[in-house]
Amino acid sequence: MKSSLYLQQAYDSSAINKIEIFAHRGYWLKESEKNTKTAFERAFDSGFGIETDLRDIKGTIVISHNMPKGDEMTFEELLKLFDGRKFPPPVSA
Numbered sequence: 234m235k236s237s238l239y240l241q242q243a244y245d246s247s248a249i250n251k252i253e254i255f256a257h258r259g260y261w262l263k264e265s266e267k268n269t270k271t272a273f274e275r276a277f278d279s280g281f282g283i284e285t286d287l288r289d290i291k292g293t294i295v296i297s298h299n300m301p302k303g304d305e306m307t308f309e310e311l312l313k314l315f316d317g318r319k320f321p322p323p324v325s326a
Contacts, residue, residue, distance in 0.1 A: 256281045
């Protein structure tokens with residue numbers, strides 16, 4: 234089974250070698266879950282950051298690895314998933 238999780242070495246002022254876990258296109262369990270609300274919520278609920286791709290389609294920023302088709306989650310919808318969370322998850326886009 235492929236994994237949507239990977240480790241990234243990050244540096245900050247409090248730790249020289251700090252490891253962060255990022256969920257690539259969300260924490261998906263099936264390929265069909267990539268870049269979905271389910272996968273992003275699972276990542277955030279697990280305390281993981283995410284890495285995803287942003288694209289512009291007709292002036293709207295959407296979440297899409299490939300060229301957008303028009304039915305993708307918007308960046309605004311992704312940001313709403315942060316509401317009420319107790320941590321600012323790292324996002325790499």
